Amino acid sequence: MQIKSPEFKENARIALKDVGLQKALGNLKAGFPEKRAIAVQRMPEFHDMRDEARDLKNHILENLDIYLEQFESKVTENGGHVHWCRTSDDARKTILDICQQVDAKTVTKGKSMVSEEINLNEYLEENGVQPIETDLGEYILQLRNDHPSHIIAPAIHLNLEDVSEAFHEHHKKPKSDDPAVLMQEAREELRTKFVNADVGITGANFLVAETGSTIIVTNEGNGDLTQTLPKTHIVITSIEKVVPTLEDMTLFLRLLARSATGQEFTVYNTLSTGPRREGDADGPDNFHVVLVDNGRSDMVGGELHDMLRCIRCSACMNHCPVYGAVGGHAYGWVYPGPMGSVLTPQMVGIEKAGNLPNASTFCGKCEEVCPVRIPLPKLMRHWRTNEFEKHLSPKAVRWGIAGWGFFAKRPKLYRQMSNTSNWFMRTMAGKKGRINSLPLAGGWTDFRDMPAPSGKTFMQQWQKKQGDKS
Amino acid sequence: MSKAEIMGNIRRGLRRGEANEAQRAAVHNRLNAKANNLVPKRAQLPHAEQVALFKSMALEAAAEIIELSEHSEVPQAVADWLHVNQIKELVSASDAVLNEMDWSPLGDIQRVERVAQAGDMASLTTTFAGIAETGTLMLHSRGESPTTLNFLPDIHLAILHRSTIVGPYEDAWKMIREAFGNKLPRTINMVTGPSRSADIEQKLQMGAHGPRTLVILLIND
Ligand code: SF4
Numbered sequence: 001m002q003i004k005s006p007e008f009k010e011n012a013r014i015a016l017k018d019v020g021l022q023k024a025l026g027n028l029k030a031g032f033p034e035k036r037a038i039a040v041q042r043m044p045e046f047h048d049m050r051d052e053a054r055d056l057k058n059h060i061l062e063n064l065d066i067y068l069e070q071f072e073s074k075v076t077e078n079g080g081h082v083h084w085c086r087t088s089d090d091a092r093k094t095i096l097d098i099c100q101q102v103d104a105k106t107v108t109k110g111k112s113m114v115s116e117e118i119n120l121n122e123y124l125e126e127n128g129v130q131p132i133e134t135d136l137g138e139y140i141l142q143l144r145n146d147h148p149s150h151i152i153a154p155a156i157h158l159n160l161e162d163v164s165e166a167f168h169e170h171h172k173k174p175k176s177d178d179p180a181v182l183m184q185e186a187r188e189e190l191r192t193k194f195v196n197a198d199v200g201i202t203g204a205n206f207l208v209a210e211t212g213s214t215i216i217v218t219n220e221g222n223g224d225l226t227q228t229l230p231k232t233h234i235v236i237t238s239i240e241k242v243v244p245t246l247e248d249m250t251l252f253l254r255l256l257a258r259s260a261t262g263q264e265f266t267v268y269n270t271l272s273t274g275p276r277r278e279g280d281a282d283g284p285d286n287f288h289v290v291l292v293d294n295g296r297s298d299m300v301g302g303e304l305h306d307m308l309r310c311i312r313c314s315a316c317m318n319h320c321p322v323y324g325a326v327g328g329h330a331y332g333w334v335y336p337g338p339m340g341s342v343l344t345p346q347m348v349g350i351e352k353a354g355n356l357p358n359a360s361t362f363c364g365k366c367e368e369v370c371p372v373r374i375p376l377p378k379l380m381r382h383w384r385t386n387e388f389e390k391h392l393s394p395k396a397v398r399w400g401i402a403g404w405g406f407f408a409k410r411p412k413l414y415r416q417m418s419n420t421s422n423w424f425m426r427t428m429a430g431k432k433g434r435i436n437s438l439p440l441a442g443g444w445t446d447f448r449d450m451p452a453p454s455g456k457t458f459m460q461q462w463q464k465k466q467g468d469k470s
Numbered sequence: 471m472s473k474a475e476i477m478g479n480i481r482r483g484l485r486r487g488e489a490n491e492a493q494r495a496a497v498h499n500r501l502n503a504k505a506n507n508l509v510p511k512r513a514q515l516p517h518a519e520q521v522a523l524f525k526s527m528a529l530e531a532a533a534e535i536i537e538l539s540e541h542s543e544v545p546q547a548v549a550d551w552l553h554v555n556q557i558k559e560l561v562s563a564s565d566a567v568l569n570e571m572d573w574s575p576l577g578d579i580q581r582v583e584r585v586a587q588a589g590d591m592a593s594l595t596t597t598f599a600g601i602a603e604t605g606t607l608m609l610h611s612r613g614e615s616p617t618t619l620n621f622l623p624d625i626h627l628a629i630l631h632r633s634t635i636v637g638p639y640e641d642a643w644k645m646i647r648e649a650f651g652n653k654l655p656r657t658i659n660m661v662t663g664p665s666r667s668a669d670i671e672q673k674l675q676m677g678a679h680g681p682r683t684l685v686i687l688l689i690n691d
């Protein structure tokens with residue numbers, strides 16, 4: 001996927017005016033947050049589990065090398081192979097290599113954000129291997145030559161009409177606007193593809209060190225068909241997903257479903273441990289785990305260390321007012337929302353993604369809902385500082401801050417200024433107390449009103465308080 | 471080469487070299503202890519209540535439940551269900567318990583033992599355990615029970631014995647370890663209700679790629 005993060009502001013401007021997108025985003029706001037709230041309420045221990053999960057992840061990261069070694073040795077013991085890949089390029093080549101070894105023509109794929117991260121589909125296609133996305137959302141996107149805009153609901157930016165059109169064009173069937181009919185079409189189209197694929201590629205939500213197992217979590221069952229039917233199963237995953245035991249995995253599964261879709265449990269939770277055993281009637285003959293680093297090991301022990309706890313539940317974006325307003329594509333790369341604003345600069349470089357950590361109102365909702373208690377606002381602030389220090393922020397911002405600094409160091413002048421602007425804004429707002437157009441702030445007032453200051457400035461109130469006391 | 475680089479990077483980040491003996495021992499102790507984390511109170515119940523919880527959670531997840539008082543009632547129940555739904559073939563696992571049953575109630579419905587194929591309408595399997603906490607079935611791969619039976623057909627009929635219902639997942643892991651030691655079967659499937667997707671406009675539709683219908687034959691023995 002091409003990196004379009006530098007254009008965040010322009011992307012956002014377009015997104016806010018995109019009627020279809022705005023309609024689709026309404027579905028998000030009406031869905032996930034409410035379902036999560038209900039699920040959390042039904043599990044009185046939920047917040048204690050979050051503490052446990054945070055501490056457990058910290059323990060894992062402190063011992064990450066040991067757990068990864070243990071995982072690898074168990075996979076090998078069970079007849080599988082682990083491939084360590086430092087970069088996207090290493091991972092793509094490794095996967096293509098495995099495909100070519102078994103002379104693969106088509107590859108079915110379960111949903112995997114890591115595969116998006118390394119641009120796997122394009123690479124396989126260029127090299128004569130046809131990838132087929134099987135998750136319904138991903139399948140729709142593949143037909144449309146599109147990319148996911150959300151980490152668990154990839155096609156959330158589309159409306160029924162878009163799906164109906166894409167299916168009509170590709171399936172050559174009468175056009176339908178019934179979601180049930182469309183899903184049935186996809187089911188039929190993909191049936192033979194599942195059965196005929198040479199290789200199945202899935203992601204993994206967790207890797208269990210104790211047993212050398214990988215686990216996927218899906219509602220559709222596509223991941224299971226993908227990993228059961230072809231002769232070769234490749235798991236593409238990343239190094240921070242390892243957990244110690246099955247009990248530890250269970251803790252995370254309890255948090256994941258509730259934080260993500262608000263389900264008590266996802267429909268299919270499937271462990272894979274090595275290839276088919278002697279006497280098994282089906283299952284793959286070859287089992288490969290491609291462990292991708294792609295910048296993660298550089299985060300260990302650094303400012304972004306806490307981000308490695310992320311279990312990719314999507315709660316932070318589901319509750320983010322900025323994501324809710326502009327959708328995932330505006331963020332310009334694979335990971336959107338608050339978690340993406342932290343990860344993208346790390347993975348593609350702050351020069352290309354400096355706008356993202358600014359795409360936040362710092363309302364704190366993301367941290368409030370994060371199941372592993374990642375201090376997302378703090379991590380975004382880290383990038384902001386970093387960007388500023390590297391002189392990457394736009395001139396307007398730098399001058400603005402420099403100008404504020406000038407006044408802030410001169411208290412008398414500062415007070416005069418804020419009194420004047422307070423008066424000015426209240427005058428602009430008139431009786432309704434809201435300003436619908438403000439010089440130099442069109443970016444704000446084009447899409448919402450600016451509330452006017454409600455009375456005296458902070459300094460005026462403070463002085464009055466002090467006066468009242470004495 | 472990648473591995474050394476990744477490991478080196480991790481250790482540099484942790485400000486240490488290769489882990490020392492004490493660190494390794496601490497990790498191995500944790501792995502061997504297989505200790506529980508917080509187990510939800512909801513799942514810690516007397517067995518009868520676990521069964522009730524299993525039923526209500528499985529129904530909530532849109533599974534169907536048919537209750538039977540003993541094993542021998544399975545063929546008739548399966549035959550009735552297939553007749554009502556006008557299904558002519560049943561792809562079945564080949565466990566001894568299934569083979570020993572008297573399948574004459576099936577009449578002209580074919581019962582075949584094989585892996586599932588595209589187009590199969592209904593499958594029948596046994597299960598390893600039921601998890602009350604979320605109404606979840608646990609199955610695992612083995613020669614007698616092809617994994618495709620759990621995912622490819624339109625309808626999955628699954629036999630569950632009341633005695634194998636446990637409260638939380640933790641208890642199911644104990645059963646798994648008792649049965650398999652530390653070498654797990656190739657796959658363990660946890661199934662909670664039939665397949666679904668909300669990928670079109672976030673509206674839930676049942677029956678995406680896995681079974682559209684999950685029928686649990688609960689034997690109250
Ligand atoms: S940062 Fe937290 S809330 Fe966001 S996806 Fe990761 S785990 Fe979920």
